[in-house]
Amino acid sequence: AQSVTQLDSQVPVFEEAPVELRCNYSSSVSVYLFWYVQYPNQGLQLLLKYLSGSTLVKGINGFEAEFNKSQTSFHLRKPSVHISDTAEYFCAVSEWNNDMRFGAGTRLTVKP
Amino acid sequence: GAGVSQTPSNKVTEKGKYVELRCDPISGHTALYWYRQSLGQGPEFLIYFQGTGAADDSGLPNDRFFAVRPEGSVSTLKIQRTERGDSAVYLCASSPGTGGAFFGQGTRLTVV
Numbered sequence: 421a422q423s424v425t426q427l428d429s430q431v432p433v434f435e436e437a438p439v440e441l442r443c444n445y446s447s448s449v450s451v452y453l454f455w456y457v458q459y460p461n462q463g464l465q466l467l468l469k470y471l472s473g474s475t476l477v478k479g480i481n482g483f484e485a486e487f488n489k490s491q492t493s494f495h496l497r498k499p500s501v502h503i504s505d506t507a508e509y510f511c512a513v514s515e516w517n518n519d520m521r522f523g524a525g526t527r528l529t530v531k532p
Numbered sequence: 533g534a535g536v537s538q539t540p541s542n543k544v545t546e547k548g549k550y551v552e553l554r555c556d557p558i559s560g561h562t563a564l565y566w567y568r569q570s571l572g573q574g575p576e577f578l579i580y581f582q583g584t585g586a587a588d589d590s591g592l593p594n595d596r597f598f599a600v601r602p603e604g605s606v607s608t609l610k611i612q613r614t615e616r617g618d619s620a621v622y623l624c625a626s627s628p629g630t631g632g633a634f635f636g637q638g639t640r641l642t643v644v
Contacts, residue, residue: 421590454632464623464635467642471630503565512575518563518630524574
C-alpha cells in the first residue's frame with residue numbers, strides 16, 4: 421500500500437521568510453498527491469493537489485508544491501509566510517483506487 | 533447539506549459500552565473515508581467506501597470496529613466494547629472521485 425513520510429515534525433520560521441515542508445511518498449503505481457492544512461481547533465482543509473499535468477501546482481493562500489517523480493517527493497513551499505499560516509500541514513497520497521493515506525504532519529509555527 | 537456532517541460532535545462513553553458515529557457526506561460523493569486522529573498525529577486510515585461497499589477496510593484496528601454505508605450515502609462507524617485507547621477524533625471525508633476529499637469537523641470520542 422502507499423505511504424507518506426513527512427520529514428519534519430516541526431518547522432519554526434520567522435514572518436515573511438520562505439518555507440519548505442517536505443513530503444516523500446512510496447507507491448508502486450501512479451499516484452495523486454495532496455496537501456491539507458489544519459488550523460487550531462478546525463477541520464482539515466484541502467490546500468492543493470496534483471492529479472496530472474504540470475508538476476508545479478499552485479494552491480490557496482500563496483502555497484505551491486512541486487511533484488518530483490524521480491525523487492518521489494511533493495514538497496510544499498511558500499515564498500513569504502504570515503503569522504496566520506501557523507497550522508499543522510499534512511501530505512497525503514492516493515493511488516488509482518482513491519484510497520488515501522496521510523503523513524504524520526508538520527507543525528508550522530510562524531514567529532513575529 | 534453544503535459539507536460533510538458528522539454527529540455527534542462530542543461523545544463521552546464508559547469503557548465497555550457500544551457507540552455509533554454518523555457521517556453524512558456531500559450529496560453525490562461516491563467515495564467515503566473514515567480516519568482516526570489522536571492528538572499531535574496525522575489522520576490514521578480506518579476504512580474506505582466506494583458506493584455501498586467497503587473497498588478497503590485494512591485500517592480497522594480489530595473486530596470491535598465496524599462500518600456500514602447501506603445506501604451509498606450516510607455511513608455509520610460502530611465500535612463495540614469501547615476501550616480508553618479508542619479515545620480520539622474520528623474524521624469522515626467524502627470525495628466525488630480523484631480530486632481530493634472534503635472533511636467533516638469530526639467526532640471527539642472520549643472513553644472514560
